[in-house]
Amino acid sequence: MHEPRTTMSRRDVLRTFGAGAALTAFSGVSLAGAQPAATAGRKRSIRVAHMTDPHIQPERDAVAGVAACLHHIQSQADKPALLLTGGDHVMDAFEEPFERADLQWKLLCKSFKDENSLPVRYCLGNHDIWGWNKGKSKTTGSESGWGKTMSLDRLELKKPYYSFDAGGWHFVVLDSIRVDPDDPNGYVGGLDDEQFEWLRGDLAANRTVNTLFLTHIPILSVSVLDTKVDKNMDMRVGGGVIYTDWPRVKRLMQENTQVKCVLSGHMHRIDRVEFLGVTHLCNGAVSANWWKGRHYETGEGYALVDLYDDGSVERQYVEFGWKARP
Ligand SMILES: [Zn+2]
Known part of the structure; x- marks a missing residue:
């Protein structure tokens, strides 16, 4: 998450979402822990762990914090089959010069290499993008690795958006970070046209498979309100x-x-919105308040998400017992 650059008034939100839609979104909200009644006869397809917003940095023992989180996930008795990240892997590359961005990415890659043995799929966040704020990062835009390229290289991804299948579900990893049309040094949430058309085609080719979207910026969340x-x-x-x-x-x-x-991820908050047949889950943050302790209701944690063959979803937010360091 980052200070908003462009703003949408409540009136605009209501206009965008539709007044009835907004009311439904409000009435469909439940807080972490509250789950809908179990559906009889369903079978779990796959359990995944979702760890978002680790914001790794050399300070505040964040490297040990990320390792503690990875160990906690892997020591679950009912162990997830797949690890999904939610973006903002590094504290910040958006406004930082190369040396600082590079250092944080090296810490992140070493942590996952040394401390994790689960299959992992990565999703990009705004802080993962190197140098979009050219003034603060002292970049020109022509550097090798500038923009999303550095994160793609470090995470060994060909594209910032892609899809795959696991456990009988279809997973679509979205790149939710766009250049702010009003400020070339900023960003807004959403999909660019090329990605949107790709998504349309990917969904058309997988119409009969239960599908999950993984995105950094929420498509719908009440925490944003x-x-x-x-x-x-x-x-x-x-x-x-x-x-x-x-x-x-x-x-x-x-x-x-x-x-x-x-x-x-992105909000470092926990919420659940049921809307138009889709369960939207915002899943806290590994770093909670950017490694400074709790952020609102959110402690340092990750989500365990169970996906069922009838398309239903259960989520628990698991805190891994981290105490903020000075
Ligand atoms: Zn973010």
């Missing part, structure tokens, strides 16, 4: 915390009812 209200009592939601192309993404999901679940 837990925000400052200005002097006119107008709620401001930044384009940096939600998909700015929500209307077309919503339509695409409605046309593809096999999409059952969306996992997100």
Whole structure:
């Protein structure tokens, strides 16, 4: 998460989401721990771990914190078959010069190489992108590795968005970070046109398979509404915390009812929104308050997500017992 650059008024949110939609979203919310009643006869397809927003850095013993999280996941008695990351692997590369970005990526890659033996799939976050804020990062944009290339290289990904199958489910990893059209040094949430068309094709080719989206910025979340209200009592939601192309993404999901679940990070908060047949889960943060302790209700943790053959989903948020270091 990052300070919002562009803002959407509450009126705009209601217009974008539709007043009825917003009400349904509110009424469908439940907090962490509360789960819908179990569905009889369903069978678990796969258990995955979702660890988002580790924000690794040399300070505050974050390297040991990430290792503690990875060990905790792997020591579960009912061990997940797959590890999904949720982006913001590094504290920040967006506003940092090469040396600092490079150092953090080296720490991240070493941690996963040395401390994890689960199959892992990575999703990019805003802080993973090197140098988009050219002023602060002192970059020009022509450096090797600039932008998303550094994270793709370090995570050995060909593209920032891709899909795969596991445990009878189809997984779609989305790249939710776009350049802010009003500020070339900033970002907003959503999909660019090329990725959107790819997603349309990928969903069309997998119509009969229960599908999960993995995204850094939430497609839908109520945590984003837990925000400052200005002097006119107008709620401001930044384009940096939600998909700015929500209307077309919503339509695409409605046309593809096999999409059952969306996992997100970015907010360092825990929420669950049931809307139009899709379960949207925002899954806290490994680093909680960026390694400074709890952030609202969120301690340092990760989510265990059980996906069932009937398309239903259960999530538990697991804190790994980290105590913030000075
Ligand atoms: Zn983020």
